[in-house]
Amino acid sequence: MFYVADSSLNFAEAVSGSTAPEAILATLRLVEVTYYGFDGRLHMGQLVVSCAVEEDVREIFSLIREVRFPVNAVVPIVRYNWSDEASMEANNSSAFNYRVIAGTNRLSRHALGLAVDLNPRQNPMIYENGQILPSGAIYQQDAPGTLTESSLAVQAFLQRGWHWGGHFQHVRDYHHFEHGTIPSL
Incomplete structure (x- = not known):
């Protein structure tokens, strides 16, 4: 089967430059996932996740592929110089x-590999004051990939x-999923 390879890093490359302690890095796994892109073609990407949720992520992306839910790209954040x-x-x-x-000194669930973000431009973060991230994104519930x-x-x-950021109280983080206990956001 032919895939468009969005990412083909090895584990060392996928965590290169991270400031995470070795104890956290030892719990992480590099997971290859396949999905349909907005171009209608089958893509292969990678996520770095905690070993505690590795099977969940594999199963969920298998379902995403099966129903052809479009995903733009799945590339470890090292390719973006660790910039969210x-x-x-x-x-x-x-x-x-x-x-x-953001705005706190508490570690994100992303810091432990226990959070996944999907299609942030279709599923932005919307603050109570109306600010939207990423800038220029629009949340249209009937749009593909939303x-x-x-x-x-x-x-x-x-x-x-898992918890969905669309359920958070003070911010709607539609692209965000996290596993484990969450603070009141």
């Missing part, structure tokens, strides 16, 4: 990024015990 903003602007779906939650409460991808994450 640059990755979002490029509409990249990603997971591990050793960083804090996540809603009824989306099979959202339901697949929720059924496995």
Whole structure:
């Protein structure tokens, strides 16, 4: 089967330059996923995730591929020099990024490989004050690649015990899924 290769890094390349402690890096895995792009072609990308959620991520991306939910790109964030903003602007779906939650000193679930972002331009973060990230993104529930409460991808994450940023209280982070206990956001 022919795939468009969006990413073909090895593990060392995928975490190169991360400031994460070795204890965290030892829990991470590089997972290859296949999905249909907005071009209608089958793509292969990669996510760095915690070994605790590796099987969930494989199963969810298998479902995403099966239902042909379009995904723009899935490339480890190292390709964006560890910049969450640059990755979002490029509409990249990603997971591990050793960083804090914006505006806080608390580690993000991304820092542990326990969060996945999908299609940030179709599924932006919308703050209470109306600010939208990435800039210029528009949340249109009927647009291809958009996540809603009824989306099979959202339901697949929720059924496995993940939390969806579309349910957060003070910000709607439509592209974000995280596993584990979450603060009141």
